[in-house]
Amino acid sequence: MTIVPLNRTDHADLRIDPARAAESAAAVHLVPLVAGEIRQVAGQFPVFLAKDAETGQFYPAALMGLEPQENLFWNGAALEADVLPLNLLRLPFFVVGEGAEAAIGIDEASPALAPDGPCTIVDTEGGETEYFRSVQTILGRLLQGRDETRRLVDLMLETKVVREIKLDLAFHDGSTSLLTGLYGVDEVALGRARERITAFEDLMILAAMALSLDKVAALVRRKNARIEAQSAWFTPGS
Amino acid sequence: MAENGAIRSVCIVGGGSAGWLTAGLIAARHGRDLKVTLVESVRRGTIGVGEGTWPTMRNTLRKIGLSETDFMRATHASFKQGAKFARWRTGAADDFYYHPLVLPEGFPDLDLAPYWNADPNQSFSDAVCFQEALCEASLAPKLMTSPDYVGVANYAYHLDAVRLGELLAEHCTGKLGVHHIDDDIIDVRQSETGDVSAVIGERHGAIEADLFVDCTGFASRLLGEALGVPFIDRSDVLFVDRALAVQLPVEEDSPIASHTISTAQRHGWIWDIGLPTRRGIGYVWSSRHARNERIEEELAAYVGPDFARLSPREITIRSGHRAQFWKNNVVAVGLAAGFLEPLEASALVLIELSADYIATAMPANRAAMDFVARRFNTMTRYRWDRIIEFLKLHYVLSERKDSAFWRDNRDPATIPQDLQDQLELWRDSPPGEHDFSSAHEMFPAASYQYVLYGMGFRTRARPGRLANADAAQDAFDRTAALKRKLTATMPTNRELLGRLAQYRFPPL
Numbered sequence: 001m002t003i004v005p006l007n008r009t010d011h012a013d014l015r016i017d018p019a020r021a022a023e024s025a026a027a028v029h030l031v032p033l034v035a036g037e038i039r040q041v042a043g044q045f046p047v048f049l050a051k052d053a054e055t056g057q058f059y060p061a062a063l064m065g066l067e068p069q070e071n072l073f074w075n076g077a078a079l080e081a082d083v084l085p086l087n088l089l090r091l092p093f094f095v096v097g098e099g100a101e102a103a104i105g106i107d108e109a110s111p112a113l114a115p116d117g118p119c120t121i122v123d124t125e126g127g128e129t130e131y132f133r134s135v136q137t138i139l140g141r142l143l144q145g146r147d148e149t150r151r152l153v154d155l156m157l158e159t160k161v162v163r164e165i166k167l168d169l170a171f172h173d174g175s176t177s178l179l180t181g182l183y184g185v186d187e188v189a190l191g192r193a194r195e196r197i198t199a200f201e202d203l204m205i206l207a208a209m210a211l212s213l214d215k216v217a218a219l220v221r222r223k224n225a226r227i228e229a230q231s232a233w234f235t236p237g238s
Numbered sequence: 239m240a241e242n243g244a245i246r247s248v249c250i251v252g253g254g255s256a257g258w259l260t261a262g263l264i265a266a267r268h269g270r271d272l273k274v275t276l277v278e279s280v281r282r283g284t285i286g287v288g289e290g291t292w293p294t295m296r297n298t299l300r301k302i303g304l305s306e307t308d309f310m311r312a313t314h315a316s317f318k319q320g321a322k323f324a325r326w327r328t329g330a331a332d333d334f335y336y337h338p339l340v341l342p343e344g345f346p347d348l349d350l351a352p353y354w355n356a357d358p359n360q361s362f363s364d365a366v367c368f369q370e371a372l373c374e375a376s377l378a379p380k381l382m383t384s385p386d387y388v389g390v391a392n393y394a395y396h397l398d399a400v401r402l403g404e405l406l407a408e409h410c411t412g413k414l415g416v417h418h419i420d421d422d423i424i425d426v427r428q429s430e431t432g433d434v435s436a437v438i439g440e441r442h443g444a445i446e447a448d449l450f451v452d453c454t455g456f457a458s459r460l461l462g463e464a465l466g467v468p469f470i471d472r473s474d475v476l477f478v479d480r481a482l483a484v485q486l487p488v489e490e491d492s493p494i495a496s497h498t499i500s501t502a503q504r505h506g507w508i509w510d511i512g513l514p515t516r517r518g519i520g521y522v523w524s525s526r527h528a529r530n531e532r533i534e535e536e537l538a539a540y541v542g543p544d545f546a547r548l549s550p551r552e553i554t555i556r557s558g559h560r561a562q563f564w565k566n567n568v569v570a571v572g573l574a575a576g577f578l579e580p581l582e583a584s585a586l587v588l589i590e591l592s593a594d595y596i597a598t599a600m601p602a603n604r605a606a607m608d609f610v611a612r613r614f615n616t617m618t619r620y621r622w623d624r625i626i627e628f629l630k631l632h633y634v635l636s637e638r639k640d641s642a643f644w645r646d647n648r649d650p651a652t653i654p655q656d657l658q659d660q661l662e663l664w665r666d667s668p669p670g671e672h673d674f675s676s677a678h679e680m681f682p683a684a685s686y687q688y689v690l691y692g693m694g695f696r697t698r699a700r701p702g703r704l705a706n707a708d709a710a711q712d713a714f715d716r717t718a719a720l721k722r723k724l725t726a727t728m729p730t731n732r733e734l735l736g737r738l739a740q741y742r743f744p745p746l
Contacts, residue, residue, distance in 0.1 A: 053382070
């Protein structure tokens with residue numbers, strides 16, 4: 001990855017193929033979320049809390065694979081999902097810096113930077129393209145969502161609805177995996193804490209997170225399918 | 239006294255770590271049922287010794303309701319993963335061993351001691367435990383992602399004891415409803431039965447309670463003075479009776495040792511406790527064996543050129559404890575109960591254990607109190623005896639011949655009989671759980687192994703004890719692998735504490 005600040009002189013002629021940006025998600029199993037998108041994303045992926053290794057702080061994230069560097073929704077060409085987190089939709093763009101210093105950056109090593117890409121940043125009149133305006137909207141939601149996400153995580157910890165969840169899984173070929181470092185909203189604990197979660201919107205987000213844990217089963221199905229496809233490939237004579 | 243002799247109020251006399259830890263543990267458990275008061279003379283101040291804890295402190299603080307982040311920030315704490323004993327065996331410059339807080343790999347299901355004794359080509363502590371490697375590199379026992387009070391390796395703390403008292407005072411009065419009275423106790427009022435009915439404060443007059451906890455330090459105003467419980471001097475076993483202490487400020491980016499460094503000297507030993515802001519260094523010695531000038535010289539040599547700018551403080555220590563710890567309605571905690579040299583950081587842990595027992599076994603009425611007191615006395619005396627024996631063990635195995643202090647320490651007349659008997663047994667069998675059968679043991683058998691084999695003691699090899707050679711080899715290999723992995727991944731104490739200044743350990 002080579003992230004540089006975006007500027008008109010260097011990047012005016014850039015052509016981008018957004019579909020190919022998702023390629024960099026092929027080796028990502030956890031994608032950080034902001035509070036405002038959790039309800040939607042939880043309809044597709046299990047949403048957990050994970051800890052930032054540097055700061056120890058919890059952040060919400062969508063689980064897309066059952067081991068590090070595995071994305072079970074990547075089919076080799078695209079991500080097979082109806083809903084994608086903002087942090088994938090923004091690619092190859094990034095928010096660089098904090099607060100008033102925040103600016104847009106671009107990954108110059110991204111596979112999305114392609115001479116035949118259909119999108120540009122600047123239109124023929126020198127204005128911003130609709131594509132780029134949509135990118136700005138996404139980055140804006142990510143940036144503005146930071147404080148709200150922090151507040152929501154603090155609420156989850158204060159109301160003690162978070163439990164560590166160890167995904168101890170067995171697959172059809174007899175192999176197993178143990179994924180640790182994940183924390184989820186516990187339905188029983190949420191039931192006990194519901195009086196203290198006064199905002200209905202918060203309660204719905206936490207409920208969505210609790211219910212989304214059932215979607216781990218979908219990941220296991222995808223993993224089994226992948227194992228089956230691979231074993232078919234390796235079986236002699238097939 | 240309330241009707242029916244019900245225990246409705248507790249008065250803790252004296253602050254400091256002892257007073258406030260006791261107040262915190264009692265109030266956290268009985269806050270709704272008992273009125274808890276702590277009376278102390280704020281001007282009198284506290285001694286502030288006891289800057290090394292045991293891992294038990296993590297559970298104690300959790301019970302009191304403090305977060306680890308708040309605790310570590312407020313007390314300028316750092317992590318302690320054990321003790322390094324330097325120059326205890328021969329006195330040579332490269333003579334050292336560790337007493338880490340992590341048990342030997344596989345212990346007690348698998349005992350590596352016989353295998354190590356059969357081929358002791360590496361130090362015992364380094365062969366059977368990964369923690370020495372972390373200590374030698376000043377690495378932390380946990381990560382920023384480790385939850386409150388949870389580590390990758392077992393750990394305790396080094397802390398500023400004065401600040402611990404302040405933090406606990408704030409927490410106890412602000413969160414736990416402890417009543418705080420600033421007063422000087424001028425008298426103690428007793429009933430016909432001998433029970434203390436009130437302590438008399440210079441400004442507040444009589445302060446009544448059903449149970450009194452004596453945390454008045456060496457003075458032991460209630461248990462010793464008022465109730466006349468005698469002091470049992472144990473300096474016949476442990477000779478140390480003086481300490482000369484300094485605080486050496488350190489650079490902001492200097493490494494912080496992950497262990498207490500205890501370096502034997504001609505007439506005693508020097509403790510060295512690293513905090514983020516300073517090192518607490520002190521020479522404990524026996525005034526029967528050496529004069530002050532010699533001590534200051536040796537301490538200056540240890541500290542280096544900065545010593546000239548520091549003002550050393552001399553502390554008189556009385557090795558020993560009260561004959562009883564709970565009499566009538568008075569129970570003593572901390573220095574009022576007794577004191578021993580800080581060789582294995584036993585001061586704070588005894589406070590925690592005593593206070594926790596008082597809180598847990600809190601009698602509901604006066605009639606039940608005598609029974610609880612009897613149990614407490616038996617248990618606490620057992621604990622003091624075990625600590626005294628374990629401390630003495632460090633001395634009796636030394637080969638140092640450079641002073642009367644070390645020679646006298648090996649005089650059999652100064653060694654408790656139980657310890658002499660144990661040492662005979664250990665010539666043929668390593669220390670094991672069978673040697674320590676009480677529910678109130680202070681040190682696990684593993685601690686005795688670390689000190690024994692670190693000091694050069696050997697247990698005779700017996701072929702029958704080497705039957706699990708493959709499992710033992712696996713355990714030695716696991717230790718080596720853990721050392722490689724953890725020394726590559728753990729942050730330094732300095733790095734982790736730097737991050738902790740900005741972020742909090744997660745609650746789970």
